[in-house]
Amino acid sequence: MLYPKTTEEVREMILAARHSGGGLVPVSSGPPHFHGASVNPNAETLDLSRMDRVMAIDRRSRYVRVEAGVTFGDLLPQLAAHGLRLNLPFLPRPSKSAVASALEREAVLMPKYQYDYPDPLLTVETVFGTGDVFRTGSAAGPGTMEENTSDKVIPWGPGPFDYYRFLGAAQGTIGVVTWATLKAEVAPSASRLFFIGSASPDPLLDLAGKLLLDRVPDECVLLDRTAFSMAFAEPGQEDALRAALAPWTLLCRVCGYERYPEERVDIYGGYVADACAAFGLTAETEPPFPVDPAQIERMLTDCDRRDTYWKLRRGDERELLTLVPPSAAPAVLAEMSASQPDAGFIVSPQVQGRAFRIECGLYFEPDPRQAEKAEETLFSLAGRLVPLGAYFDRPYGRLPELLYSDPLARGAMKRLKSIFDPDNVLNPGKLCF
Amino acid sequence: MSLPKAVYEELEKVVGSRNISDKEYVLAGNRAQTPEIPVRHRSADAIVLPGSTEEVAEIVRICRRHGVRYVGTVSGGIPTAYATEENTILIHFKRMNRILEINEKDRYAVVEPGVRHVQLYPEVRKRGLSYTAAAVGPGGSVLVNIACTGGDHHNQYGSSRPTRYLLGVEMVTPEGEILRTGSLEAGAGWFCPESAGPSLRGIVKGYSGNAGHIGIVTKCAIALDRCKGPAATRTEGVSPHSRIYMDDECSRVYVFNYSSIQDVGRAMLALGESEVGATVQKYFYLPLSLMMTSSANEFWEKWDGFRKAFPMPLVVHLAPHSVREREYEEKILFDVVRETGGVRLPRELERWWEEHMDYFMIVSRLQSVLRLGGSWLPIKTGGESVRHLCDIGDSIREFIHDFTDTGKIFDAPQNYQIIPMEYGHFASFELLFMWDRTDPNSFRYMQEFCAASRETDLKHHAHSMTAGGYGRAGEALGRLYCDCHLWAGRIRHSFDPDFDPDA
Numbered sequence: 008m009l010y011p012k013t014t015e016e017v018r019e020m021i022l023a024a025r026h027s028g029g030g031l032v033p034v035s036s037g038p039p040h041f042h043g044a045s046v047n048p049n050a051e052t053l054d055l056s057r058m059d060r061v062m063a064i065d066r067r068s069r070y071v072r073v074e075a076g077v078t079f080g081d082l083l084p085q086l087a088a089h090g091l092r093l094n095l096p097f098l099p100r101p102s103k104s105a106v107a108s109a110l111e112r113e114a115v116l117m118p119k120y121q122y123d124y125p126d127p128l129l130t131v132e133t134v135f136g137t138g139d140v141f142r143t144g145s146a147a148g149p150g151t152m153e154e155n156t157s158d159k160v161i162p163w164g165p166g167p168f169d170y171y172r173f174l175g176a177a178q179g180t181i182g183v184v185t186w187a188t189l190k191a192e193v194a195p196s197a198s199r200l201f202f203i204g205s206a207s208p209d210p211l212l213d214l215a216g217k218l219l220l221d222r223v224p225d226e227c228v229l230l231d232r233t234a235f236s237m238a239f240a241e242p243g244q245e246d247a248l249r250a251a252l253a254p255w256t257l258l259c260r261v262c263g264y265e266r267y268p269e270e271r272v273d274i275y276g277g278y279v280a281d282a283c284a285a286f287g288l289t290a291e292t293e294p295p296f297p298v299d300p301a302q303i304e305r306m307l308t309d310c311d312r313r314d315t316y317w318k319l320r321r322g323d324e325r326e327l328l329t330l331v332p333p334s335a336a337p338a339v340l341a342e343m344s345a346s347q348p349d350a351g352f353i354v355s356p357q358v359q360g361r362a363f364r365i366e367c368g369l370y371f372e373p374d375p376r377q378a379e380k381a382e383e384t385l386f387s388l389a390g391r392l393v394p395l396g397a398y399f400d401r402p403y404g405r406l407p408e409l410l411y412s413d414p415l416a417r418g419a420m421k422r423l424k425s426i427f428d429p430d431n432v433l434n435p436g437k438l439c440f
Numbered sequence: 441m442s443l444p445k446a447v448y449e450e451l452e453k454v455v456g457s458r459n460i461s462d463k464e465y466v467l468a469g470n471r472a473q474t475p476e477i478p479v480r481h482r483s484a485d486a487i488v489l490p491g492s493t494e495e496v497a498e499i500v501r502i503c504r505r506h507g508v509r510y511v512g513t514v515s516g517g518i519p520t521a522y523a524t525e526e527n528t529i530l531i532h533f534k535r536m537n538r539i540l541e542i543n544e545k546d547r548y549a550v551v552e553p554g555v556r557h558v559q560l561y562p563e564v565r566k567r568g569l570s571y572t573a574a575a576v577g578p579g580g581s582v583l584v585n586i587a588c589t590g591g592d593h594h595n596q597y598g599s600s601r602p603t604r605y606l607l608g609v610e611m612v613t614p615e616g617e618i619l620r621t622g623s624l625e626a627g628a629g630w631f632c633p634e635s636a637g638p639s640l641r642g643i644v645k646g647y648s649g650n651a652g653h654i655g656i657v658t659k660c661a662i663a664l665d666r667c668k669g670p671a672a673t674r675t676e677g678v679s680p681h682s683r684i685y686m687d688d689e690c691s692r693v694y695v696f697n698y699s700s701i702q703d704v705g706r707a708m709l710a711l712g713e714s715e716v717g718a719t720v721q722k723y724f725y726l727p728l729s730l731m732m733t734s735s736a737n738e739f740w741e742k743w744d745g746f747r748k749a750f751p752m753p754l755v756v757h758l759a760p761h762s763v764r765e766r767e768y769e770e771k772i773l774f775d776v777v778r779e780t781g782g783v784r785l786p787r788e789l790e791r792w793w794e795e796h797m798d799y800f801m802i803v804s805r806l807q808s809v810l811r812l813g814g815s816w817l818p819i820k821t822g823g824e825s826v827r828h829l830c831d832i833g834d835s836i837r838e839f840i841h842d843f844t845d846t847g848k849i850f851d852a853p854q855n856y857q858i859i860p861m862e863y864g865h866f867a868s869f870e871l872l873f874m875w876d877r878t879d880p881n882s883f884r885y886m887q888e889f890c891a892a893s894r895e896t897d898l899k900h901h902a903h904s905m906t907a908g909g910y911g912r913a914g915e916a917l918g919r920l921y922c923d924c925h926l927w928a929g930r931i932r933h934s935f936d937p938d939f940d941p942d943a
């Protein structure tokens with residue numbers, strides 16, 4: 008294990024690996040690790056957890072710049088102190104690196120702030136597999152980081168290429184990202200959380216689409232009752248909560264900001280109620296099941312600070328992540344839930360509601376055979392989802408076997424790899440490399 | 441020089457004799473139509489009109505085999521859409537002009553390069569949807585605008601730059617191969633731009649487009665948003681003597697003048713934090729004045745009054761969902777304007793914006809800037825935080841008066857725009873200047889002005905623009921931007937082995 012503290016050290020380690028012919032796999036988050044992207048028997052681990060500086064929090068231009076090792080657990084309270092928040096994934100673990108989450112294109116909870124799939128990732132500094140240090144977007148220049156007087160927030164470029172897109176979801180195969188600038192949003196001054204239950208996910212998918220087209224909710228996420236109870240029940244109360252829940256619940260939160268916040272919440276709450284009525288659904292603020300709505304609202308805007316991370320309540324978990332357009336979501340979800348009735352499902356609308364990220368989690372007691380079986384089950388499920396329109400844009404584990412059928416696209420990725428990591432130092436053997 | 445007969449015949453076999461020509465009168469009609477830009481353009485040696493991606497691929501392969509250069513073109517809005525060297529053919533996409541799909545459920549449209557804004561925009565608007573249409577005007581190609589060039593648009597405050605809306609892409613590489621990016625490459629449709637792994641979307645477009653250097657884009661999907669403002673508008677008259685009626689209680693335009701760009705910036709940020717408004721822009725007052733008049737004589741009559749009335753106009757379009765929300769937004773807007781020192785324009789001026797709301801929906805009249813008969817050029821076409829761009833706006837006075845006060849360029853020192861996007865997370869900048877092209881020294885003045893602007897930015901280490909250029913050719917700026925010219929040269933070379941990054 009290598010523990011660099013500075014970009015210069017990362018550079019030296021990469022150059023040394025190039026020289027010796029070794030491999031390196033960058034890791035930014037603390038354990039537990041879920042997807043196996045950072046497990047590589049052919050590479051030494053480059054653990055970035057010591058690169059844990061919060062470099063800038065800017066309230067005026069609404070961004071934060073952090074090194075790769077900064078975790079949600081550490082960052083969120085600091086942002087809150089500046090009246091800011093992040094576009095978070097659903098209840099992440101506190102040890103999750105904020106930079107890695109954005110780089111991996113994890114599902115965000117507030118699709119109205121997401122204009123493009125890499126959003127909220129803005130600019131990054133990276134050390135390519137060549138050992139060269141590079142900064143993307145407006146962080147590139149003019150001049151050094153210290154000289155450049157901009158806020159370094161424009162993600163695109165420099166020039167005619169989007170370098171940050173080469174790094175996203177690349178599982179560390181192109182460059183080691185040492186810091187990133189992330190978009191931050193104003194923390195609301197007032198809010199109202201709605202619980203909208205349904206026997207089927209389909210009307211809730213349509214409702215989410217309509218609300219997001221009109222840019223109504225801040226947080227918006229659909230959970231099945233297993234995921235809901237695993238995430239929110241008090242210890243030992245999962246079954247009781249699960250039994251009281253509708254099969255599917257859409258959590259939808261409207262907010263007001265610094266000026267006339269209550270008025271905005273009233274107006275936007277009215278839009279939620281109107282849209283629900285049009286779909287024959289009911290939006291409730293006091294849900295008819297045993298949870299504290301205020302507690303849920305707090306959890307939606309934070310990481311999971313309880314002793315046991317919610318996905319590990321039964322001891323272990325394996326998950327399948329896919330991305331689908333709205334038209335494919337009902338069929339993909341139907342196949343997933345028919346095939347895995349005991350799984351937990353999180354359906355996160357993304358990019359203004361133009362797609363859904365679906366997470367199917369299998370929770371079980373720690374047992375290597377069970378884990379292997381779960382992996383096998385999910386892989387075979389993934390194969391059945393492809394013809395239904397599921398896209399695996401974050402291909403962990405064996406998923407690359409289902410992708411890269413287009414030799415030209417695969418060849419183009421390899422051309423990029425050979426430019427940025429010609430000696431295949433970074434996470435060798437992953438993806439199509 | 442004309443194309444060798446054998447090459448002409450090979451191309452003719454691909455597209456058919458009706459779709460290729462080297463006749464002088466045809467070529468003359470496809471020479472640069474931008475006399476205001478002092479770059480010499482020659483005729484292309486031939487022009488071909490492909491009808492499909494496969495035909496484009498074959499054309500590219502033939503050109504490569506015979507060492508013939510090619511340039512793609514649609515409306516020819518910018519000089520790079522024309523031949524500049526010998527031994528070049530134009531590939532014109534006027535036959536590839538189909539809207540292949542408008543998917544309301546998944547909110548995207550798939551288009552070929554020849555589809556113009558005037559074709560697509562009304563179709564999506566009918567469906568209550570909208571997209572980011574830049575100021576090039578109704579004749580500009582949707583695909584080229586979003587996938588291959590610029591750019592920013594004037595109502596991106598409540599949305600984002602067009603580049604955020606580019607989804608799946610199909611392109612023909614310089615080697616004549618058909619490459620598909622994003623979910624398309626995995627057979628999962630058009631909806632997602634990103635690859636599974638290092639995203640090939642990154643080679644299609646960065647801050648700027650690569651204008652065909654990495655491939656001719658033959659199809660792309662663009663994302664659609666909700667249409668803000670009235671779905672249908674009543675119009676009267678014919679441009680430039682036209683007006684529209686905004687019969688909608690939920691649509692209002694307000695225009696304020698400011699005396700300090702920092703105050704404009706504060707207003708933009710405060711509105712953005714409250715997510716108030718569909719469009720917010722600090723527009724350039726010279727093109728505005730041109731658009732507000734319908735002849736050069738009228739312009740000269742009114743310019744002096746306009747330049748005093750709105751040298752720094754903040755234009756705000758509110759397009760909420762309900763009257764109650766409009767009142768809520770108006771309350772915040774007027775609070776913000778009061779706190780930041782804005783002064784509302786007199787009604788007789790403000791009414792112009794109301795009557796030309798099409799200008800917010802799809803800017804269609806910027807070409808009017810040409811009417812003065814002069815030359816014009818946009819510089820500092822970069823993006824950054826509102827804060828940084830206001831500082832850049834402030835710094836313009838350090839050099840511009842040497843040019844405006846001496847008549848070297850048109851006397852409009854505040855003629856720059858700042859258009860916020862994503863509710864003020866960042867913004868785009870553009871300093872547009874005009875000059876008299878009949879003055880024999882004008883070309884030199886223009887160059888001096890650009891140099892002074894660049895020097896001022898470098899003195900402040902301001903990010904007023906991105907750094908383009910591949911390989912050695914991009915060195916001057918690229919070395920200040922993490923040597924991006926070297927990386928860009930390598931990427932281009934890896935897709936176009938004939939390109940020499942060291943040249």
Ligand SMILES: Cc1cc2nc3c(=O)[nH]c(=O)nc-3n(C[C@H](O)[C@H](O)[C@H](O)COP(=O)(O)OP(=O)(O)OC[C@H]3O[C@@H](n4cnc5c(N)ncnc54)[C@H](O)[C@@H]3O)c2cc1C
Nearest residue numbers: 512514515516517518520574575581585590591592652657
């Ligand atoms: C008055 C005016 C105002 C403008 N305002 C804006 C603005 O506000 N925002 C903005 O973004 N832009 C603006 N532009 C520039 C505009 O972006 C481009 O002119 C436009 O996008 C290109 O569309 P076009 O049909 O004119 O393409 P063309 O001018 O025909 O082509 C533009 C470039 O793209 C290349 N190209 C053409 N087809 C293809 C293809 N299929 N694949 C790859 N490359 C191709 C051409 O070779 C050329 O280099 C403006 C231009 C004008 C003249």
